Amino acid sequence: MEILKKPVLTEKATLLTEKLNRYTFECDHRANKIQIAAAVEAMYGVNVAAVNTSVVVGKLKTRSTKAGMVSGRAAKYKKAIITLKEGEVIDFYSNI
Template sequence: MNQQRLMQVLLAPVVTEKSNMLAEKRNQMTFKVLPNATKQEIKAAVEVLFNVKVDSVATTIIKGKNKRFGRTIGKRSDVKKAYVSLAAGQELDIESAAASADKE
């Protein structure tokens, strides 16, 4: 796979109570990804960027809500999320990975 494409697949980690529970109990990490990203691309991107072994990837598309902004009605954009299960014994720390990426 194209190295440049892999760097663009992951948009941001999802940091919520639910994602923290998944990280602790099931060793899963949650990321926002590109809408056209495949499971194979997501797996390769996480393995390359964070230097961990990925067991499986599950994806879901969250449909954007219709919201009112004053008089006008707008729509939030759709978001694709990936739930990445790490192999047994593997651990991923978002803060340390972000710090090491800033140094490069």
């Protein structure tokens, strides 16, 4: 099971990073907080102070086609907000 799928790089997540030293990740819905903290520490070599998780419900999407209106839902996912210990940072852009 791959615990961390990808970092969430939105305006809101960037504000959290700049102000409170918190980083947001999309992760496997079966992973718990202990597993998420261990995965972040192993992947980035930092010390995790706290982990907050939430399940983000997918938005309702509609589009117009020749056959009429088609509606569906975007996939739901689990989001983890990681608080790092003082003075530690994760640089997502270092390996590009």
